[in-house]
Amino acid sequence: MVPVALGIVLALVACVAIGLAIRARSDVDQHRAAADQAVAALEQQSRSSADAQAVQTLVLASMEEGVLLFGPDGAVVFANDSLSKHVGDVPASADLLLPNALRDAVRRASSIGSTTIAEVETGAPTRWLRATAQPVGSEGTILLVVRDVTETRRLDAIRRDFVANASHELKTPVASILAVAETLGDGALSDPAVATRFIEQLERDADRLGRIVADLLDLSRLETGSERIDRVAIDAMAEEEVARRTEQARKAGISIAVHVDGVPAIRGSSRDLGLMLGNLIDNAIRYTQAGGSVKVEVRADRETVVVRVSDTGVGIPQRDVPRIFERFYRVDQARSRETGGTGLGLSIVRHVTENHGGEVTVESELGQGTVFEVRLPTAPAAP
Ligand code: ADP
Numbered sequence: 001m002v003p004v005a006l007g008i009v010l011a012l013v014a015c016v017a018i019g020l021a022i023r024a025r026s027d028v029d030q031h032r033a034a035a036d037q038a039v040a041a042l043e044q045q046s047r048s049s050a051d052a053q054a055v056q057t058l059v060l061a062s063m064e065e066g067v068l069l070f071g072p073d074g075a076v077v078f079a080n081d082s083l084s085k086h087v088g089d090v091p092a093s094a095d096l097l098l099p100n101a102l103r104d105a106v107r108r109a110s111s112i113g114s115t116t117i118a119e120v121e122t123g124a125p126t127r128w129l130r131a132t133a134q135p136v137g138s139e140g141t142i143l144l145v146v147r148d149v150t151e152t153r154r155l156d157a158i159r160r161d162f163v164a165n166a167s168h169e170l171k172t173p174v175a176s177i178l179a180v181a182e183t184l185g186d187g188a189l190s191d192p193a194v195a196t197r198f199i200e201q202l203e204r205d206a207d208r209l210g211r212i213v214a215d216l217l218d219l220s221r222l223e224t225g226s227e228r229i230d231r232v233a234i235d236a237m238a239e240e241e242v243a244r245r246t247e248q249a250r251k252a253g254i255s256i257a258v259h260v261d262g263v264p265a266i267r268g269s270s271r272d273l274g275l276m277l278g279n280l281i282d283n284a285i286r287y288t289q290a291g292g293s294v295k296v297e298v299r300a301d302r303e304t305v306v307v308r309v310s311d312t313g314v315g316i317p318q319r320d321v322p323r324i325f326e327r328f329y330r331v332d333q334a335r336s337r338e339t340g341g342t343g344l345g346l347s348i349v350r351h352v353t354e355n356h357g358g359e360v361t362v363e364s365e366l367g368q369g370t371v372f373e374v375r376l377p378t379a380p381a382a383p
Helices: 002-023 028-062 083-087 100-112 150-185 192-222 234-251 270-286 318-323 333-338 345-355
Strands: 066-070 076-079 116-122 127-136 141-148 230-232 255-260 266-268 293-301 304-311 359-365 369-377
Touching: 066 083, 083 141, 100 116, 100 127, 100 141, 127 150, 150 192, 192 345, 230 270, 234 255, 234 270, 234 293, 234 304, 266 270, 266 369, 270 293, 270 304, 270 345, 270 369, 318 359, 345 359, 345 369
Parallel strands: 255 293
Antiparallel strands: 066 076, 066 141, 116 127, 127 141, 230 266, 293 304, 304 369, 359 369
C-alpha cells in the first residue's frame, strides 16, 4: 500500500506543480486542459497499481493451494486463506509448522538454497499433502505451497489397478493360445480329433481376446463422453436388441419377453445406448438358468424414460451389489468366464447412463433374480 499512497502524493504534487507553471503562462485555458489530462493520467496509473495489488490479493485468497511465506528469520509473513484447510492453524514461524515433513522441507530449502518437495500423509480421514518449499530472492525468504493430492493419488491407484487387471485379463487367453499352438506343433496336429479340439480352443481364446479388447476400447471412448447427436427411440431399440438375442435365450432354455409403451425419443448416442441395452440383456440371459425368464420393459415416467431389465436368475449377494459396476469386478469369476464375460459390461452400462444424464440402479435377491433399472432424462441435461 505504501508505494500506492506515495504514488498518489507524488502525482498530486506533480499536478500542483504543473498547475502553477501553467497559470504563469498567458494562454491559461489551453494549459489548464493539458494539466487536467496529466492529472487524469497519473490518477489512472495509481488506480492500476492499486488494482493490480487487489487482483494479487484476490488470486492468493481464492487459490486451492495453501501459500505460506517465511521471512529470513523463519517468521511467517504471509499466509493465504486456504492454508489452514491443509495444515490447521497458521503457525507463527517455520519451527511450529506441522506436519513435520513440511517443516523439514522448509528447513532443507533454506539450508541448501534450492526447491524441496515433500509428500506426506496426514489427518483423519487420511489426506495426502504435497508441499513445495522454495527460496525467494537472496535474503533467505522461503515460499511454501501446499496442495491436497489425495484425489490425484486415488485416481492414480485406480489407473494402476486397472492396467494390472487389464494386463492379467489379456495374458490369460494369450498364454492359452501359446500353449495350444505348442501342443499342436509337438504332434497333436497328426491326430485329427485332438487337433479339432485344440483348434476350437484357439477360436475360443481368440474370441475372448477380441471381446476384451472391444470392451476396453468402448470403455476408453465412453470415458470421454457420448456423442449425443441422435434422436433415439429407446422402445424400438429395446425390441431390436431383444429380437437379436431370442435365439440365444431359446438355446439356453430361457424365455425372453419385451414390453414397451410409446416413449418420447431421447437425445443421445444410438451406438452407446445400444451397448447399454445389449449388455444388460446379455447379462440377464447369462446369469439365468434354463427354465428361467428375462423381461425387458420400457416406459415413460414424467421427464424420464425407464428401462427395466429383470431376470429370475442366480441373483447377486448384497455385499457385492455396490461393487458390480467396477471394472473387472465379478461375483462368480468362473461363471462369468464360462459365459463369455469380460467383467466390463456393467462398467460400460454405468458410463453410458451417466453420459446421458441418467442413473442406473439394481435390486437383487440371491437365487431369486435381479432387476436393473436405467432412468434417462428425455430433455438433455444441462451441460
Ligand atoms: P461380466 O462380463 O462378468 O458379466 P459385468 O460387468 O457385466 O461383467 O457384470 C459384473 C458382475 O455382476 C458379473 O460378473 C456378475 O457376477 C454380476 N451380474 C451382472 N449382471 C447380473 C445379473 N443379471 N444377474 C446376476 N449377476 C449379475
